[in-house]
Amino acid sequence: MRKAVIAIAAVAAIAAAWYISVPSQAIANVNYRDPETVALGRTVYVEHCASCHGENLEGQPNWQERDADGYLPAPPHDETGHTWHHPAAQLFEITKLGTEAIVGGGYKSNMIGFGDLLTDAEIHAVLAYIKSTWPRPIQERHDQMDAASQ
Numbered sequence: 001m002r003k004a005v006i007a008i009a010a011v012a013a014i015a016a017a018w019y020i021s022v023p024s025q026a027i028a029n030v031n032y033r034d035p036e037t038v039a040l041g042r043t044v045y046v047e048h049c050a051s052c053h054g055e056n057l058e059g060q061p062n063w064q065e066r067d068a069d070g071y072l073p074a075p076p077h078d079e080t081g082h083t084w085h086h087p088a089a090q091l092f093e094i095t096k097l098g099t100e101a102i103v104g105g106g107y108k109s110n111m112i113g114f115g116d117l118l119t120d121a122e123i124h125a126v127l128a129y130i131k132s133t134w135p136r137p138i139q140e141r142h143d144q145m146d147a148a149s150q
Contacts (some may be wrong), residue, residue, distance in 0.1 A: 001065050003052040030088045030146075031111040032125055042127025044122045048114060057133060058069045077130045084134055085125065088127060095123045108116050 006109030031037045046055070052074035053059055066072055075081045083091065094102050098113030114123065131139060 013102050018033075030127045030131060032128040034128065037125050037128045038132045040122070041125035041127070041132075044068075044118065045129050048117065049077075049126060052110070057081075057130060072112050074110070078134075079134050079138050083130060084138050088131075088146050089149060091127055092123055093122075095126065096120070106107075 036094045045053075046071045053096075054074075054076065057077040059078075059081055063075045063081070064147035075083065086094075090102070094111065095118075096113055098117040099109035099111040101113060102105055103109070131142065134142070
């Protein structure tokens with residue numbers, strides 16, 4: 001019985017720490033003004049993301065229309081898409097865990113979670129690279145959204 005209580009307490013503590021730390025870590029680590037972070041992010045993006053989201057972050061054609069199986073094509077990550085409409089913490093979670101895991105409710109997505117393939121630092125770097133490509137007004141708007149979500 002004692003071991004079960006300790007195990008439950010440990011799991012609860014880890015979950016609470018993750019829940020509390022993810023938003024602030026995700027925001028703080030999306031350092032889109034650091035050239036080294038952005039360069040790493042570009043490298044990781046090209047290797048793991050560009051095959052779906054495009055070499056130039058342009059996404060797939062008709063990205064807002066579901067296909068015959070109910071899946072949306074990969075959206076653009078440039079300023080024409082909706083990526084910048086989401087706080088960094090949410091983008092981090094989607095990238096790490098996958099869209100279906102975050103949205104839930106039977107939502108269909110081809111976006112897998114990359115938590116088993118990429119480190120948290122690599123995910124942050126990819127998000128930094130993506131954000132570094134947005135026009136300055138969008139970066140500033142996104143910074144404000146992140147600050148409000150803390």
